[in-house]
Amino acid sequence: MQHVDQLTDTDIARILGDTKVIALVGASPRPERPSHQVGEFLAARGYKVIPVNPGQVGKELFGQTVVASLSEIDEPVDMVDIFRRSDEVMHVVEDSLKHLKGLKYIWMQLGIVNDKAAALAHAQGAEVVMDRCPAIEIPRLGL
Template sequence: MAYENPSREEIKRLLENTHTIAVVGLSDKPDRVSYMVAEAMQAKGYRIIPVNPNADQILGEKSYASLKDIPEKVDIVNVFRRSEHTPPVAEEAAAIGAGAIWLQLGIANDETAAIAERGGLQVVMDRCIKVEDAILLPQGKSKS
């Protein structure tokens, strides 16, 4: 059976309850989609934690080599990696106790979804987190 994303209402609840987003594959180059999406999410009030072993800092935040190096709770692991490279990210996201894994637009992998679900993570694939946030929370996040 093919994977199905959560309903729009479930995605809205996920975003409403999210404070910290670790972005795997976040580029330090402002012209890259990952940078633009993360910058927009940061401007909307989300805490962005870059995961890029080749950068010390991105968007004013310390960058980490891997998810396991992040010393705080992560609500969503947002992934900007090719589909075939996402299963190990799901394993690491489950290992750190993240709440969800979100594969960006154009990225989907059934093995990744199965690993994440076994690890208790909510899974969203082939959707842009920035677009979903703009549609579902146009006024921004309510402060909780």
């Protein structure tokens, strides 16, 4: 299957191996939601997953306190994992690049593609993964 991000398996493995802290935008407290399942999976794999959801502020998900926005995160973040519609991604990417200094990776979940947001992230030095899920890629690559 051809991915729009053009990344190789080696690239994906390097990104996932280099990442330690993930801001998960669109984190849901509902176990049936993909964002909840992926957050739980990543936390169980040893990643620090910071949940971002303005409707759940102060609650706990994935062993971390939920924050309303990326601007409230006061520690280095390696990756922003986006669970938002494609047409909402640009705002998330702009916020990520503005507030998370040293951000390395933008990850757009399955079905999420935004070439303009990807171009902006690339222009500011972040690598971009689109239309993929780390909870699928990690077992697929044997990581």
